[in-house]
Amino acid sequence: MSFINNLAKGFVRSVVNQVGRDGGKVISNKVYGNSHSTPIKIAGSNNIYTSDNLIEEKECVYIKFFWAILLSTLIPLIGSLIVIYRGYVNIKKNKTSMYKIEKQPVYSIDRRHTTGKRLNGYREIKVPFYIEIDEKQKAKNKFKSIGYFVISFSILIIYIISQNKYFNN
Known part of the structure; x- marks a missing residue:
């Protein structure tokens, strides 16, 4: 008792x-x-925004050109066709990818809570968005596509000339 x-x-x-x-x-x-x-803090809420500013994805055009040259040189016909396709895609592109940093709740399993999980804190994640491109981005895409076309056609011409030289001898 x-x-x-x-x-x-x-x-x-x-x-x-x-x-x-x-x-x-x-x-x-x-x-x-x-x-x-x-x-x-409402544990079930996923809409906790840290910033309303969208951040543009960084891209290194010259590194992409390097890989295009390497691909076109190692596999002359197929690689050049792939690079031509990439140039076509870049000239027709009308959206660009940007992202926003959001805080997402992190849970761990805990049977003491009614939901069966306990809030451990928050982590920042990148949430991608696709928006219409402006004139500046159109100029970048045009530069990339012209670069791809020049790389692929020059490698193709060099390949065709080298193949004709072997056949003529």
């Missing part, structure tokens, strides 16, 4: 402490306003 009495006393003590803690928060929030209030 002593165990049940101790369990009941512990439960009542816990309830009284919790009511006192919550009452103290209510009084503190009324007296001090929002400056000392306890922040409430």
Whole structure:
């Protein structure tokens, strides 16, 4: 019987402490306003934005040109056709990829909570967006496509001339 009495006393003590803690928060929030209030985080919310500014994806055009030259040189016919296709895609492109940094909640499994998971904090993730391109981006795409066309056609011409030289001898 002593165990049940101790369990009941512990439960009542816990309830009284919790009511006192919550009452103290209510009084503190009324007296001090929002400056000392306890922040409430909704665990199920995924729409926590850190910034409304979209960030443009960085791309290194000259590194892409290097890989195009390498591909066209190693596999002359098929590689050059792939590079020509990339040039065509870049000239027809009308959207660009940008991203926004959002905070996403991180959970761990915890059966003590009603949902079965506990909020551990937040991590930042990149969320991609595709937007219409402006004139500056159109000029970049035109530069890339002209570069791809020049690379692929020059490698093709060099390949055809070298093949004809071998056949003529």
